[in-house]
Amino acid sequence: MLTLPEKLLFIIFAILSIYLTYIGFSQIIVAVRKGQPEYYSRSNRLFERIREAFVRTIGQTPVLKSRPLVGVFHSFIFYGFTFYLLVNLIDLIEGLLPPSFAPLSGSPISSWFRLGSDVLGFLVLVGVIFFVWRRFVSRDTKLERFNDSVLLQAEVRAGGIRMDSLIVAGFIFFHVGFRLFEAGSLLAAEGRLDPWQPVATLIARVVGFGPDRIIGWHIGWWVSLGLILLFLPYFVRSKHIHIFVAPIRLGLGRRAATGEKIGSGALDPLNFEDENVEQFGVAKLEQLRWSQVLDAYACIQCNRCTNVCPAHETGKALAPSAIEINKRYELNSIRATLAKGAESPRPVMEFALSESALWACTTCGACVGICPVGCEPLIDIVDLRRDAVMTKAQFPQDLNSAFRNLERAGNPWGLAQDNRKDWAKEIAAPTVEENPDFDVLYWVGCAGAYDPSAQKIARAFTEILHHAKVRFAILGNSEKCTGDLARRAGNEYLYQNLGAENVQILNAALGNRDKRVVATCPHCFNALANDYPQLGGKYRVMHHTQLISELVSDNRLPELILDENITYHDPCYLGRHNGIYDAPRQVLNGPKRIIEMQRSRENSFCCGAGGAQFWKEEEPGNTRVTENRFQEAQATGAQVIAAGCPFCKSMLSSSESAGETGAPLVLDVAELVAENLRRVKSKLGIG
Structure with missing residues (x-):
């Protein structure tokens, strides 16, 4: 249990972190709500949608399907990190409240909980090491391979995605690593070994036994939970916000009023009988439908869509993932002003994709079909074409x-x-x-x-x-x-x-x-x-x-x-x-x-x-x-x-x-x- 000064300090930091995180999330909600209404329903058959999103998320099937090996290591992190929501909650209770409030003290499931936190924590570390190796050492070209002609935001071109990945990987590694160190230090301070915590037991052997090792528990507790407080405000800017948004997006597939799913081959119609409509198609971010704005936050920036895009594969300027990535970076830069009621400052075509990219798309649907979270960059492209053709009359003369x-x-x-x-x-x-x-x-x-x-x-x-x-x-x-x-x-x-x-x-x-x-x-x-x-x-x-x-x-x-x-x-x-x-x-x-x-x-x-x-x-x-x-x-x-x-x-x-x-x-x-x-x-x- 923490000392009283430690508790007060943690509570102050927690309030500040939650406040800053709330501001970020509220700005994202405002940005999404600025999007236009949907033609097809995104909310009917609610129970069916929730079930589908839950099954696909828990089963990790979208990630495992196209890249099985990568999917396995992603599952290590996903299942481990999901379990660590409970681990962190219990650590928080044990740190801030008297021992009598310890939720698992004397519980028959306590041993299984310790085993889960230990083994899954180790698997998370293995997963993080794999992904760091893949991105920074072996430099897998599937991750950030864009043709030179692809339009990218300046921050992306300067390595923003790599830096974001490094920050998130560092957070996960040290958060979980110090949680294991915390458990090992507690065993060392108590002078015992625990067969239900093999990794923590190994750490206890390494640090040595003795009551003074309790300082290691304090350090581990503060670093593991303190990192969460530091990371939360950044989390809303990171691509890893998809942890929350992607499961929601998986449940928001287009459906007809009768409930049947709408295939990727269908497009939303425009209402030409409304005399008040002056804009046909999309020119600005807020003219996208709200689900298209949400796509920018759901996108996991895995580049699967770009890897299968026939235009990109044949050297052209189109990269479907770049559309969502560019939208995300644009939204991050303007979301504070959007939250105050301002309009987006520039057209989508200035930051999301070039004119050549717009007209390179074959509408084959490969990007939509392979996306593990259900993003639809194809719809963005058609909406932008509508603006180019019907509003601006700017299209290939052919x-x-x-x-x-x-x-x-x-x-x-x-x-x-x-x-x-x-x-x-x-x-x-x-x-x-x-x-x-x-x-x-x-x-x-x-x-x-x-x-x-x-x-x-x-x-x-x-x-x-x-x-x-x-x-x-x-x-x-x-x-x-x-x-x-x-x-x-x-x-x-x-x-x-x-x-x-x-x-x-x-x-x-x-x-x-x-x-x-x-x-x-x-x-x-x-x-x-x-x-x-x-x-x-x-x-x-x-x-x-x-x-x-x-x-x-x-x-x-x-x-x-x-x-x-x-x-x-x-x-x-x-x-x-x-x-x-x-x-x-x-x-x-x-x-x-x-x-x-x-x-x-x-x-x-x-x-x-x-x-x-x-x-x-x-x-x-x-x-x-x-x-x-x-x-x-x-x-x-x-x-x-x-x-x-x-x-x-x-x-x-x-x-x-x-x-x-x-x-x-x-x-x-x-x-x-x-x-x-x-x-x-x-x-x-x-x-």
């Missing part, structure tokens, strides 16, 4: 042509609407007027209608539908672009106009009938399934590989038999954004038949077409995104790269490596199935 074509012709190629059905001149594709009793409405998409490469996919899929005797129809010349490219490029107004027209046409075609809409383009699929419900269009949407898989299972199509080895490329808007991985693989005769690329399924690497990149020049880097992906596919030794997206097929086929002798052929799953169908018919002598 997109001007695509926007103009969408407005004038209803497709980004700018080709005549009357020619939209020309792809079907050689094969019967009835319209909804010609076949009103259809079971499946085939959404052809602009690529299938106008792009020669994608037209082959549309014809192949139509051939499959005929063979399987599926009653289907198309919209023909009534169909227009879903507006996906406009929306991902930030032109929300153009997207909503196109979407509203399509919803009206679809609702008229489908009526009240529960018919399925099938798309060969994942971008169309995503728009129909995730975007159009915001416009009043709720449909049963399938990808063509899902329907083909179903037809094969029902024996309405023969199984695919190929002599060539196949690797399958997961389209971002089919896989990561919508979770469809198995259907294409089932069509290709199962996972055993496919030679998987190193990056596949939810870890797939983008082809480079998404986020309107297909319609503009790629931003400066050291290689094209599609070149990176094609070379990975080529390295598998497969003769065929199977795709489930017309844009993926086009991009991969355009790779420089694709023109080399012996390079794998890029084909859509539907083309492979249709070719197999022709071979089977030929063998059977069927026309």
Whole structure:
């Protein structure tokens, strides 16, 4: 127990520390509350959210998933530090109150408590040593590897993250280390050993036994708990505030009013009917939604998102983690003035990311998918694009042509609407007027209608539908672009106009009938399934590989038999954004038949077409995104790269490596199935 002067001194320091910490936390709360309201709910199904956040936090699954070894050592610190909340509380009580108030004195669980504090404390020290070695000795490039062109706050560029990590590592190491020293000194002063405290017992042997060793207990108590008082005010500035914020963020995923989770492929709509709105998109920090502000504090600055970003991996100026890091440092510098009611002093584009970075994003969703705490830098990028396009009219000129074509012709190629059905001149594709009793409405998409490469996919899929005797129809010349490219490029107004027209046409075609809409383009699929419900269009949407898989299972199509080895490329808007991985693989005769690329399924690497990149020049880097992906596919030794997206097929086929002798052929799953169908018919002598 402490002396009376020690108690008074500690209480004074504690009051000062808590006061300064309260100011910091209150400023953070004010900053988050300055954010705009959410479109999707972040609080419904509250019990379910709390349970999910608790399970993921306690299980450490998000951290263990992508970096297992790092996750193990992180778990040492997490579980140890969590237990030390109880250890510190008991130490505080034992130091400030008489021995009669000792909470575990004589308790049957006292031995287990001592064992836990001893062993977990040792594991915390092991974890800290590992992370210090990783950051400062081996200098793992995954942690702070940013391309030179990435915009970083001056403090970050000067090593602010490393200094922050060093301060936090020092705090944890000395806090836990001196707590173990405290326990060992107490054993030494009492002249005994404790089998339940092996580390403390070892320390007691080292310091030697004797009543005078009680001074070691006082030193250990003051250093271990005093460090907490010193650290708390700094804690609100440190990246390690994620200890508190990250579990909250894990429970704040987007959900519809009915409670179902909203995938990363959906975006929040803008209200163009509100005449009081003068700003479309985001220009300043306070124009972000409050969850986007919270992301800056939830981010653990692990760089996982940047490590998987196709733009950053190919040398471009975009680093998703830098967006959150820059937001955090900006908020730290201005949060006191924000708390007084002032506005943020400068636009987000001045400190968070460069113009080249803004337009390098493919909206593949890899950053969102891998984030262990649920941050969504992709949403920030689209919101900033909206401001650039609709408020400032500052965007790549290449997109001007695509926007103009969408407005004038209803497709980004700018080709005549009357020619939209020309792809079907050689094969019967009835319209909804010609076949009103259809079971499946085939959404052809602009690529299938106008792009020669994608037209082959549309014809192949139509051939499959005929063979399987599926009653289907198309919209023909009534169909227009879903507006996906406009929306991902930030032109929300153009997207909503196109979407509203399509919803009206679809609702008229489908009526009240529960018919399925099938798309060969994942971008169309995503728009129909995730975007159009915001416009009043709720449909049963399938990808063509899902329907083909179903037809094969029902024996309405023969199984695919190929002599060539196949690797399958997961389209971002089919896989990561919508979770469809198995259907294409089932069509290709199962996972055993496919030679998987190193990056596949939810870890797939983008082809480079998404986020309107297909319609503009790629931003400066050291290689094209599609070149990176094609070379990975080529390295598998497969003769065929199977795709489930017309844009993926086009991009991969355009790779420089694709023109080399012996390079794998890029084909859509539907083309492979249709070719197999022709071979089977030929063998059977069927026309």
